[in-house]
Every structure is written in C-alpha cells, then in structure tokens.
Amino acid sequence: MKIRAFPFAAALGAAALLLLASAPHARADDTGDLVARGRYVAEASDCSACHTVKGGRPFAGGLAFRLPFGSIYAPNISPDPIHGIGAYSEAAFSRAVREGVRRDGASLYPAMPFPSYARMSDSDIHALFTYFMKGVQPVASATPAISWPLSMRWPMSLWRAAFAPSVQSAQKDVARPFPDSAIARGAYLVEGPGHCGACHSPRGIALQEKTLSASSSTLFLSGGAPVDGFVPTSLRQDQRTGLASWSEDDIVTFLATGRNRKGEAFGGMTDAISHGTQHLSDADLHAIARYLRFLGPNDPKATAWQYDPAAATSLRQGNATARGAKVYVDHCAACHRTDGAGYAPAFPPLAGNPVVMSDKPDSLVHVVQSGAALPGMARAPSAFVMPAYGQRLSAEQIADVVTFIRGAWGNNASPVDATSVASLQHSAPPPVLSEKPVPLN
Structure with missing residues (x-):
C-alpha cells in the first residue's frame, strides 16, 4: 500500500470561465457527454491520485495518510451504495466535496482538499457527480477503519469553522477581476480543482494553508511543508527558488510530460502529472502557465541566478579537490555533466535548478x-x-556531493552536513516506475 504524508501529495472570472472549456460540449440531456466532461473535471482535480491504490480498482480508496497520532485513509468514492458514495444525492456529494461534510454529517479530514474545492462551480460539481455515478464502476470494498483518537471527528468541525471558506466566499473570490480570460481560467484551475496550494503553500500550526488564493497573500504557492520528505518549491515568479526563469512553454511542457529543459518531476508531483495535468487540454495548460507567470515573487529582493563557470573549469582541468567534487565526477557527471547543464529533458540540469537552490x-x-x-x-x-x-x-559522501551541487555553477546555496543527511535517511518512500505510460482518456 502506498503511504503518503499529510498534507498530501501528488505533485492543482466570470461564470462562463468556470465551464471546462476543453471538455466536450455537452447538451443537458446528453449523459455520455456529461460523463466525459465529469471525467475531465476528475482529472483536473487529481481525484485518482488519492482515491486509487496502485494496482487497485479505480476510486476504491484505501490510500493511507500518516498523521502524528495514526493514519487516516482515503475513502471509497466509487458508486457502490454500501462502501462508496452510491447512496449520495448530488447535494450531499457537493457538500462533501466543497464543504468537507459527509452524508452522515461527520466532518472529513482536510487531506481532502475541500478548502480549495469550495471554489468549484456548480456546473463542474454536477458533471463530476454524473461521472462518478454513471462513468465509474462500483467497488464493494470497505475503507480501513480509523483508530482512536483520529476516529473522533468532532475536532474537524472546529477546524472547518476556523479555516475552511464558505462556498459563497470562495465563489466570490473566484469572480475577482483578472487581466484576461486565460489568466482567470488558470486561477480557477490552480486555486480550485487543481488544489496546488495544498502542497505548494505554507501551513500553519493547525496544518491549515496560510492562504488559499493569490488574492490574499504572496505566501500563496510560495513553497510548502515537506510531503513524503520532499519540499514543494515556489510556483511564483521568485528568482532562484521559483519559476522566474521558466517560460510559459516550459511550464506547459512540464505539466504535460513531467519534464522540460529546466527540470523533471519527482515525488508527489509525478503523481499529480500522471493522474492529473497530463490529461488537460493545451488551452488549459497554457491558462495555468499564464496564471503562474502572472503571480509576483514572494521575495522581490532575491537576485537572479547567474551561471559561474569556475566549478566546470576546475573539473575539466582534472581538479576535483573541492568538497564533494570527486563524488560528483564518479557518480553524477556522466548524466548531469561537469558544467551542471545535464542533457534535458532526459537528465535535468543542476545548474540554476530551483530544487537545488532551495533553502x-x-x-x-x-x-x-x-x-x-x-x-x-x-x-x-x-x-x-x-x-x-x-x-x-x-x-558524509552524500552530504559532500549535495554541498558541491548546491555550491557549484553559481547556485551558491548553503552546505549540508552528514548529521542532516542521516536524519533524512529512509524518511521518504522509494520511487516507483510505472510499467507503461498512462494513456489519455
């Protein structure tokens, strides 16, 4: 069973913009088209990443989320009437998705990103409900029971009251003005169904997202807490540690394929792309990219990365006396090159890479x-x-080579010691490679 940390991974205007422009144009009475549109909404919302265990039946639940006091499990959201959501009305479904309240009135844990889903339009919720009820096979599989004290749901009602927005306030924020319709569409996808802030925004002491949209703070998408041991980077236009050096096409290519000339996906972001963004239309991917490029930096005083050839020159001259340089030459340079440029998109560059330069x-x-x-x-x-x-x-060797990579080619990030490396050992699950590409539906 795949285990995720909380908050999870994976790694996402006007009323007319809330329609999924790239989904099939559906007539109200055309169930087939509505199911197809709902499938697109589910992919934009990355539902499968959390509700489908690797190798299991679609949306049968069971994925575990580690918490300090135990584990909670993603529920079965197939239309099975006993173990899934088959007995839900559309109103009950909407309340669960957008308000975090089950059909029986119990509160959901915010591993379900209902604070973001509160922004989703009625039409998208209707399409999503139709898809789950008519386009997904029911699975008679019970979700593992949650042990005490996490089995007590009443504290979550207090959490919702304190930190979750009402649907009305979220919808009002969705309708705020933007420079153009594409940026508005991108904001809806990123802040709403894509729930990108769930990983890429900082969290408070109660594990709440400190901000849920770009309208309230530059902290939104400025980088998040560790997820499965990996630290989500800033998606804002921050120099060095954000996307300031990424073009619109760079972002689109990354979201569609998990790789570009600047870097590659890893950890939960791989799942987010595999289950979610790779299925989006080019129009929606460009809308997301335009919105992310619209966001200003969280740290406007940061200086841009500038390439420094000193490390590459030393290595080419056979000088590997710098801390970690010999380890780098022996284990890394064949793919990432002595100049740190890599062979993108197969092997990503390390020079100027935001992940490398992270705090x-x-x-x-x-x-x-x-x-x-x-x-x-x-x-x-x-x-x-x-x-x-x-x-x-x-x-010690890992600390040395990481220190070399973080310091070379103008990266100029702080060194790493062996004690820190040892403390991180085995805290993240090993990567799993899919046996075959994930097809578009």
Whole structure:
C-alpha cells in the first residue's frame, strides 16, 4: 500500500470561465457527454491520485495518510451504495466535496482538499457527480477503519469553522477581476480543482494553508511543508527558488510530460502529472502557465541566478579537490555533466535548478539517497530512472556531493552536513516506475 504524508501529495472570472472549456460540449440531456466532461473535471482535480491504490480498482480508496497520532485513509468514492458514495444525492456529494461534510454529517479530514474545492462551480460539481455515478464502476470494498483518537471527528468541525471558506466566499473570490480570460481560467484551475496550494503553500500550526488564493497573500504557492520528505518549491515568479526563469512553454511542457529543459518531476508531483495535468487540454495548460507567470515573487529582493563557470573549469582541468567534487565526477557527471547543464529533458540540469537552490536541501538529499523514477507520459512515453545512492554512499559522501551541487555553477546555496543527511535517511518512500505510460482518456 502506498503511504503518503499529510498534507498530501501528488505533485492543482466570470461564470462562463468556470465551464471546462476543453471538455466536450455537452447538451443537458446528453449523459455520455456529461460523463466525459465529469471525467475531465476528475482529472483536473487529481481525484485518482488519492482515491486509487496502485494496482487497485479505480476510486476504491484505501490510500493511507500518516498523521502524528495514526493514519487516516482515503475513502471509497466509487458508486457502490454500501462502501462508496452510491447512496449520495448530488447535494450531499457537493457538500462533501466543497464543504468537507459527509452524508452522515461527520466532518472529513482536510487531506481532502475541500478548502480549495469550495471554489468549484456548480456546473463542474454536477458533471463530476454524473461521472462518478454513471462513468465509474462500483467497488464493494470497505475503507480501513480509523483508530482512536483520529476516529473522533468532532475536532474537524472546529477546524472547518476556523479555516475552511464558505462556498459563497470562495465563489466570490473566484469572480475577482483578472487581466484576461486565460489568466482567470488558470486561477480557477490552480486555486480550485487543481488544489496546488495544498502542497505548494505554507501551513500553519493547525496544518491549515496560510492562504488559499493569490488574492490574499504572496505566501500563496510560495513553497510548502515537506510531503513524503520532499519540499514543494515556489510556483511564483521568485528568482532562484521559483519559476522566474521558466517560460510559459516550459511550464506547459512540464505539466504535460513531467519534464522540460529546466527540470523533471519527482515525488508527489509525478503523481499529480500522471493522474492529473497530463490529461488537460493545451488551452488549459497554457491558462495555468499564464496564471503562474502572472503571480509576483514572494521575495522581490532575491537576485537572479547567474551561471559561474569556475566549478566546470576546475573539473575539466582534472581538479576535483573541492568538497564533494570527486563524488560528483564518479557518480553524477556522466548524466548531469561537469558544467551542471545535464542533457534535458532526459537528465535535468543542476545548474540554476530551483530544487537545488532551495533553502531546504531535503528534496535533493532524498533524490540522491533514494533515486527517482519518471514514468512515461502520453506525450512523452520514455521513462527515466536515476539510481539510488543511499546504500552505495555514506552520509558524509552524500552530504559532500549535495554541498558541491548546491555550491557549484553559481547556485551558491548553503552546505549540508552528514548529521542532516542521516536524519533524512529512509524518511521518504522509494520511487516507483510505472510499467507503461498512462494513456489519455
């Protein structure tokens, strides 16, 4: 069974904009078209990533989320009337999705991103409900029971009252003005069904997202807490640690294929692309990219990354005396090159990479320790695997090579010590490579 940390992964104007423009144009009485549109909404909302266990039946639930006091489990959302949502009315379904309240009145845990889903339009909820009821096969599979104290649901009602927006207030924020319709559409997808802030925004002491949209704070999408040991990066126009150096096409390519000339997906972001964004239309992907490029930096004082050839020059001259340089030459340079440029999109660059320059080195350490697997996508069927070095290199050697990578080529990020590396050992699950590309539906 796949285990995720809380908050989870995976790694997402006007009323007319709330319609899924790329979904089939459906007549009200055409159930088939409405089911197809609902499937698109489900993909935009990344439902499968949390409600389908790898190798299991679609939407049968059972995925575990680790919490400090135990585990909760994603419920069965197939239309089975006993174990799933088959007995739900559309009103009850809408309340669960957008308000976090089950049909029996109990509160859901916010591993279900209902604070973001509150922004979803009535028409999208209707299509989503139709899809689950008529386009998904029922699965008679019970969700594992939640043990005490997590079995007590009443604290979640207090959490909802304190931190979850009402549907009315969320819809009002959706309708705020934007420079153009594409940016408005991108805001809806990112802030609503895509629930990107669930991972990429910082959380408070009660694990609430400190902000749910870009309208309230530049903290939105400025980087999140560790998820499965990986640290979600800033999706704002931050220099060095954000997307300031990414073009609109770079973002589109990444969301469609999990790779581009700047980097590759890993950890929960791989699932978010595989189950979600790779299925979106080009129009919606460009809308998302335009919205992300519209967001200003959280740290406007940060300076842009500038390439420094000193490390590459030393390595080419046979000088590997710098801390970690010999480990890098022996284990990394063949794919990522002595100049740190890599061979994108197969092997990502390390020079100027936001993940490498992050204030927290956790993601880079975990990739070195546990390796990484990028499955084939419908638009990029080739799969790539980076080997794990956790059993080949000592904590000191990993600290050295990570320090070299973070300091070379103008990255100028802080060094890492062996104690920090050892504390991160085995805290993230090993990567899993899909056996075949995930097809578009």
